[in-house]
Structures are given as structure tokens and as C-alpha cells.
Amino acid sequence: MDMNQYLSMFIDESNDHLQSLNENMLQLENNPGDLGIVQVIFRSAHTLKGMAATMGFEDLASLTHQMENVLDLVRNEKLKMQDYIFDTLFKSLDALESMVQDIVQGGEGKADISSIAASLQAIVRGEGAPAETDASVQSANSSSPYPGIELDEFQFSVLDQSIAEGHKVLYIQVQLREDCQLKAVRAYMVFELLERSGEIVKTHPDVEEIEQGEFDRAFSLYFITQKNPADVENQIMxxxxxxxxxxxxxxxxxxxxxxEESAATAEAVDHKTENAPSEPAPAAPASTAKSTESAPLKAAPKNGTHTPSRTIRVDIERLDVLMNLFSELLIDRVRLEQLANEAKNQDLTDTVEHMSRVSSDLQNIVLKLRMVPVDTVFNRFPRMVRDLAKTLDKKIDLIITGAETELDRTVIDEIGDPLVHLIRNSVDHGIEPIADRLAAGKSETGTVQLRAFHSGNHVFIEIEDDGRGIIRDNVIKSAIKKGVVTEEQAAAMSDEEANQLLFAPGFSTADKISDVSGRGVGLDVVKSKINSLGGNVTIYSTPGKGTNFSVQLPLTLSIIAAMLIQMGSEKFAIPLTSIVETGIVKKGQIRVVHGSRMVPFRESHIPLISLSRVFDIPDFDEEAEDETEIIVIRKGERLAALAIDNFIGQSEIVIKNIGKYLPSIQGISGATILGDGQVALIIDPNAFIK
Known part of the structure; x- marks a missing residue:
């Protein structure tokens, strides 16, 4: 494995740990007394520090070490979490994220961390908050029958449970020879040997200090095993x-x-950190990587083995290659089905039908491999909302539901920024200031709901706030002022059409542009991005009660179900997800309203669009027919009818990009290869409904 692969693993795992740190810090902020959360945070920081040190990213490792010092005091109940400590730790996480992003972009992960490090060191020294480390604590620990290691309540319970289940709990102290040149290597060999037959619960010094050789010649640990102690001793020797x-x-x-001695020691804690004796204090509790993967920690399994991981990381490019290969297989499958029907050979037909069933199962698996929970996008928003609320001096609850809903990885990668825009707008311009909410009879805490759910072949993501809602008059006035619409056009608009003005380029109802956002800033970009993904966004709003942005997205962008149609000698495909129904209209049913052709549909009239005119098809004209077959399509709440020549049938098609050699064609989103080898253009229904 080359360093690029190591670096890729480091980046992936660092992002995972940073996300875990952010999420757990938010939980801790809501429940500062929960030491279980502190343990989880400490372990993530501990692991991140070790990885950074191993890869040589010194600034990243140094800052994480400073965070560890603060967290160690908290988890040992020598320091209580306060607002300024949370703020400092969150700033530290931001700095860590910036350094990791620098590494992603090819940098060395360096940054000026002196200011944040100084703040963390001040917290450890007790400046601005009581320092609760005492010399009596250290002297009490040094008199322990097992010197050097201080266990917390959690670790005591692990050892006690292990003894109850018949395991042996050993205190082991290893002394290396005076002429030992590679202390860290020898210690690593001891750890590797022990972990083959049990669990290391606690070490002194802590693991990374041992790995870096920052100890004299001795180290000690607590070990859970079922092996005979004499055998363990002989193996180490x-x-x-x-x-x-x-x-x-x-x-x-x-x-x-x-x-009991540990509890008595804790009671002796006071505010005399600076008066501690000069002898080395016991190291802060730290678990090895093997013992920090889950919480609560369970006793070692009786057979001394570990449950292997059931997940692997796969480069997205490999999945893209797999998808492309399967796409070619799907095209060949359709071709084989057509040839089998023409050949009328039963054995060939049976074989092709079996291959079709197997390939359908394979298709489901391949598509699921690319499906990723939207949680990978949603998990960044709690921290973002928390910071925005503090900046704007608002109280906001973010409620997330449906985070397990899955989307294609390609969609996931593209949808993050549009959602950031929408949420920032809801927090900044949607939710009112506290005084305004109280005056309106609302609670001082605003609510932003972020939810995702499946509906048919689509995924809907909704951002809903209980704020002031969209005021039609403000939107209209701003639109007229900016020249987006005329007064006559505005007067004829429905509330829904007025709301859609928010997506006009450069449009905003904000009195001034803030550092956060104004309702409308960037929303034209949001709409363009969502439309490019084959989706659309709809606004629902009630003045005084709130606003809902509903984003509709396709499940996948690679293989879709489509209706194949004939237009003269040409064939086209229309995604089934956009089709409401099919039908036939007689020539006498077509009406012309304000210069546009309309057809009746469910007690109303909808526009009739001639595809033969749009695509200039010379060998078909629906006006020459007494009856016209139509496909009713939907975009949000709007409907239209497409006039076609003939239906071929439904089929699963592989979407292929048209490429750079052809100009952009309005109404065409791509192409597919049919079973007979002919290329059919894929119609984009969204382009026909304005």
C-alpha cells in the first residue's frame, strides 16, 4: 500500500472522527453533566491525534493534544463544562477541519494554532474557571498498590464485570533493558502480543506517548484475558x-x-493545581485503539477474538466503473431479449429470461451500492444551525427526521450546497428575532425541520420553519423595484407564482445583505442545481406561520424507468417519474387560449405541446391526425400534455451523456441505446413547463 492510499484512509477516517466530535459536542452542550459523552469525545480526539502524529501532521496532532488535556479534566470531574469552554472547543474543531481540508487539497495541514492552543492551555490552568487539580490527588494515587494508573468509574466497572464473567484481570508492569534502543517498537510488540489473547483496558503512560517513545524504560497496563498469567509472563519475557x-x-x-481509594481521592480535590508536587503525576486514563471502539465497553469475549468489521471503504470511481460496465450489460440484455423474441427458439428464450432475472437482481445490488443515506449531508447542519443561532442571537431547534433515507451518491455529492443555502435562509430570514416571536405570541425558540422521505421513484427533502413566512407584498414590491416583473404581471400572479420570484437571479427581499444570508440570495443557484439533477423545488408559505421549501430529487441518475415513444422515424424516452398518465384527445377537443393550444384534463385545461414542432420532425405532424396520443407530464404542481405519434412501451434505460461534441439541446437531458442499437434521445419534461 503506497502513501497515497494511507493518506486517503487518513482523510476519510479524520472526517469521520471530526463529524463524530461535532455531533457529540452538540449533545454534550445540551447535557453538560453526561460523562459518557465526554468519554466518547475523548476517545475520538485521542484516535485522531494518534493518526495525525503517525502521518506527520504535527499542528493537527498538537491541537488535538491540547483538546485532550481539557477533556481529560472534564471526564475526571476536575472541570465543569461552561459556555466559554464549549466555544473554545468548537473553534478547535473548526481549525482541525480547516487543516484536514488543506491536506485534502494537497497541503501539509499547517495552521497558526497558537491562539486556540493558548485558550485551551488557559482552561487547563484554571484561568477563567476553577482549576480542580490537587497535589493530594497525585500523592494519593502514588500510594496505590498499582502505581501510575488511575482508573475511572467506567473502567472499574469493565474490570469488575470481566472478573464476574470468569476472566482474569491482570496488572502488568514491563521493564525494558537499559541498553534498549527502540523502546516504542518493543512496547508495540508487547501490545500486539497481548491483544491476540485479550483486551488492554488502560496503560501508563498513555498509548501515544508509548508509541512515540516518550517514557523511561517501564510501562504498565491493565489486561483482561483467559490465559494463564504465567504463560502471559513467559511470552512477554x-x-x-x-x-x-x-x-x-x-x-x-x-x-x-x-x-474506594479512588473515590476518597476525588473528594480531596481542591483548587491548588499550581502547588502540585514536582514528581510526575499519574497519566490521564487512556484506552488502546482496541478498547475504544464502542461504548459502553464490554468485557473481552471468552474466546479472546474480536468481531471483524463488516464494512469496507470503496473508491467512488470504482463504483462508477462498475455502473458503466453494468450499463453496457443492460443494453446487451435488452438486445438479447429482442433477438430471442424474433428467433422463436424456446431454449434461447428460457435462457434469456433467466439471464434477465439474474441481471435484474444484479441491477438492484449495483444501484444499492451507490445509495448513501442523506445523513451524510444532514450531519453537518446541527453544528451550522447552532453557530448561526449564536451569531444572530436567536434560539433555534433543528429537528431532523428521515436521515436514513437513501439517495444516489452522485446526487448526495451535489445536494449539500443547495441545502446549506435553504437552511441558512430559514434561520436568518425565516425565523424571527426573539422579541418579534414573543410579540406574535410564539415561543422564543424557533423550529427548523429538516426531513427526507421516499415517494415513488423520488426522494423529497423539506426544510420547514415556523417563522414569519413569505409576505407577498414585500416580494412583489422588491421584484418590481429590481425589474424582475412589471406591475401588470405582478397583479396577475397567484401567491404561488409570487413565491417563485424568490428564485429569480439576484432577487432578495432582505433590507440589507447580511453575512449569513437574505431570503432569495443564492436561491437562483439552488434552483439551477436542483434542476440539473433532474429535480425541482417548490415553496409553500403561510404568512405569520412559516415557510416550507420542498425539494424533489430522483433516486438515481444512471438507470431509470422510461416510456419509449415514436415520433415519425425517431424514437424518444420520457422518464416515468414525470408522467402522470397517457391518453388520447380528439382534434375537436383542442382549444386555443391566448394563442396557446389547450386540452381538457380533469375539469381544467392544460397546455398541449407539439414535440414534432419542438424537435422539427419532418415525417410526423399531429395536426393531420383526427386523434392525437398524449402524455401528461408534471413539474411540481404544474401539468402539460405532450403530443406524440405512438407508444412503444416501458423499459429500463441507461442514461448516457450526449457529450461535448453536440450543442446543448433544449428539452433533451441525455440519450440511451435501445435493444436494436438505435440511439433514443431522453426528453427532459421540466424544460417544457415554465
Whole structure:
């Protein structure tokens, strides 16, 4: 494995840990006394620091180490979380994210962290908050029968549970020879040996200090196993340059005595950190990578083995290649089905039908491989809303539902920025200031709901706030002022049409452009991006009660179900997701209203669009026919009818880009290859409904 692969793994895992840190910090902010969350945060920071140090990103490792020092005091109940500590830790996370992004872009992950590091160090020293580290704590620990290691309540319970289940709990101290040249390597060999037959719960010094050789010649640890202690000792002694091994087996009584001494020590804590004795204090509790993967931590399995991971990371480019290969297979399958029908050979027909069933199952699997939960996008928003609320001096609850809903990876990669725009608008311009909400009889805390759900072959993502809503008069006045519409056009607009003005380029109802947003800023970009993905966005709003932005997206962008149609000698495909129904209209039913042809549909009239005219098809003209077959299409709440020549039937098609060699064609979103090898253009219904 080359360094590029290591770097890719580091970036992926660093992003995972940073996301976990953000999420758990938000949880801790809502429940500052939950030490279980602090343990999870500490372990993520600990792992991130180790990875950064291994890869040589010193600034990243240094800043994470400073965060660890603060978190260590909190989890040992020597420091209580306060607002300024949360703010400092969140700033630290922002700096870490910036450094990781610099690494992603080919940089060295360097940054000026002196200011943030100084703030973290001040917190550890107790400046601005009580410092709760005491010399008496250290001296009490140094008199422990197992010096050097201080266990917390959580770790005591793990060891006690392990003893109850019949495991052996060993305290092990390893002394290396004076002439040992590679202390870290020898310690690593000890850890690797022990982890084959059990769990290391706690070490002193902590793991990364040992890995970097930052210890004298001795280190100690607590170990859970089912092996005979004498066998464990002999195996360690067989490692080169190990001078001696001291081992003691713990039982319930000795463990209980240690727990009582630890509790008594905690009560002796006061505010005399600076007066601590000069001798080294016990290291902060730290678990090895093997013992920090889950919370709560369970005792070691009886067979001494670990459950293997059931997930792997796959480069998205490999999935793209797989999808392209399967697309070619699907085209050949359709061709084989057509040839089998023409040949009238039963054996060939049976074989092709079996291949079709197998390839259909394969298709489902290939598509699911590309499906990713929208949670990968949603998980960035709680932190964003938290920061925006503090900046705007508002109180806002973000409620997320349906985060497990899955979308194609291509859509996921593109939808993040549009959602950021919509949420920022809801927070900034939708939710009123606290005073305005109270005056309107609302609670001081505004609510923004972010939800995702499936509906047919689409996924809907909705951003709904309980704010002031969209005021039609404000929208109209701003649109007229900016020359988007005339006064006559505005007067004839429905509320829905007026709301759609928010998506006009450069349109905004904000009195001034803030650093956050104004309703409408960037919404034209939002609409363009969503339309380019084959979706659309609709606005629903009630003045005084709130606004709902509903984004409709296709499940996948590669293989879709479509209706194949004939237009003279040409064939076209229309996505089924845009089709409401098909039908036939007689020539006498067509009406001309204000110069536009209309046809009756469900007690109303909808526009009739001639595809033969749009695409200049010379060998078909529906006006020469007494009856015209139509396809009713939908875009949001709007409907239209497409006049066609003939229906071929439904089929699953593979979307192919037209490429750079052809100019952009209005109303065409791509092409597909049919079973007979002919190319059929894919019609984009959204282009025909304005």
C-alpha cells in the first residue's frame, strides 16, 4: 500500500472522527453533566491525534493534544463544562477541519494554532474557571498498590464485570533493558502480543506517548484475558530487550479497595493545581485503539477474538466503473431479449429470461451500492444551525427526521450546497428575532425541520420553519423595484407564482445583505442545481406561520424507468417519474387560449405541446391526425400534455451523456441505446413547463 492510499484512509477516517466530535459536542452542550459523552469525545480526539502524529501532521496532532488535556479534566470531574469552554472547543474543531481540508487539497495541514492552543492551555490552568487539580490527588494515587494508573468509574466497572464473567484481570508492569534502543517498537510488540489473547483496558503512560517513545524504560497496563498469567509472563519475557515483568492478578476485593481509594481521592480535590508536587503525576486514563471502539465497553469475549468489521471503504470511481460496465450489460440484455423474441427458439428464450432475472437482481445490488443515506449531508447542519443561532442571537431547534433515507451518491455529492443555502435562509430570514416571536405570541425558540422521505421513484427533502413566512407584498414590491416583473404581471400572479420570484437571479427581499444570508440570495443557484439533477423545488408559505421549501430529487441518475415513444422515424424516452398518465384527445377537443393550444384534463385545461414542432420532425405532424396520443407530464404542481405519434412501451434505460461534441439541446437531458442499437434521445419534461 503506497502513501497515497494511507493518506486517503487518513482523510476519510479524520472526517469521520471530526463529524463524530461535532455531533457529540452538540449533545454534550445540551447535557453538560453526561460523562459518557465526554468519554466518547475523548476517545475520538485521542484516535485522531494518534493518526495525525503517525502521518506527520504535527499542528493537527498538537491541537488535538491540547483538546485532550481539557477533556481529560472534564471526564475526571476536575472541570465543569461552561459556555466559554464549549466555544473554545468548537473553534478547535473548526481549525482541525480547516487543516484536514488543506491536506485534502494537497497541503501539509499547517495552521497558526497558537491562539486556540493558548485558550485551551488557559482552561487547563484554571484561568477563567476553577482549576480542580490537587497535589493530594497525585500523592494519593502514588500510594496505590498499582502505581501510575488511575482508573475511572467506567473502567472499574469493565474490570469488575470481566472478573464476574470468569476472566482474569491482570496488572502488568514491563521493564525494558537499559541498553534498549527502540523502546516504542518493543512496547508495540508487547501490545500486539497481548491483544491476540485479550483486551488492554488502560496503560501508563498513555498509548501515544508509548508509541512515540516518550517514557523511561517501564510501562504498565491493565489486561483482561483467559490465559494463564504465567504463560502471559513467559511470552512477554521472550520479546527482545525486555528486562523484567511484574504481574498481579486482581479479584473483586482488591478492585473494590482500589475503587474506594479512588473515590476518597476525588473528594480531596481542591483548587491548588499550581502547588502540585514536582514528581510526575499519574497519566490521564487512556484506552488502546482496541478498547475504544464502542461504548459502553464490554468485557473481552471468552474466546479472546474480536468481531471483524463488516464494512469496507470503496473508491467512488470504482463504483462508477462498475455502473458503466453494468450499463453496457443492460443494453446487451435488452438486445438479447429482442433477438430471442424474433428467433422463436424456446431454449434461447428460457435462457434469456433467466439471464434477465439474474441481471435484474444484479441491477438492484449495483444501484444499492451507490445509495448513501442523506445523513451524510444532514450531519453537518446541527453544528451550522447552532453557530448561526449564536451569531444572530436567536434560539433555534433543528429537528431532523428521515436521515436514513437513501439517495444516489452522485446526487448526495451535489445536494449539500443547495441545502446549506435553504437552511441558512430559514434561520436568518425565516425565523424571527426573539422579541418579534414573543410579540406574535410564539415561543422564543424557533423550529427548523429538516426531513427526507421516499415517494415513488423520488426522494423529497423539506426544510420547514415556523417563522414569519413569505409576505407577498414585500416580494412583489422588491421584484418590481429590481425589474424582475412589471406591475401588470405582478397583479396577475397567484401567491404561488409570487413565491417563485424568490428564485429569480439576484432577487432578495432582505433590507440589507447580511453575512449569513437574505431570503432569495443564492436561491437562483439552488434552483439551477436542483434542476440539473433532474429535480425541482417548490415553496409553500403561510404568512405569520412559516415557510416550507420542498425539494424533489430522483433516486438515481444512471438507470431509470422510461416510456419509449415514436415520433415519425425517431424514437424518444420520457422518464416515468414525470408522467402522470397517457391518453388520447380528439382534434375537436383542442382549444386555443391566448394563442396557446389547450386540452381538457380533469375539469381544467392544460397546455398541449407539439414535440414534432419542438424537435422539427419532418415525417410526423399531429395536426393531420383526427386523434392525437398524449402524455401528461408534471413539474411540481404544474401539468402539460405532450403530443406524440405512438407508444412503444416501458423499459429500463441507461442514461448516457450526449457529450461535448453536440450543442446543448433544449428539452433533451441525455440519450440511451435501445435493444436494436438505435440511439433514443431522453426528453427532459421540466424544460417544457415554465
Amino acid at each position: 521472550n520479546i527482545s530487550e525486555v528486562d523484567s515483568v511484574t504481574m498481579a492478578e486482581l479479584d473483586h476485593e482488591s478492585l473494590q479497595q482500589m475503587a
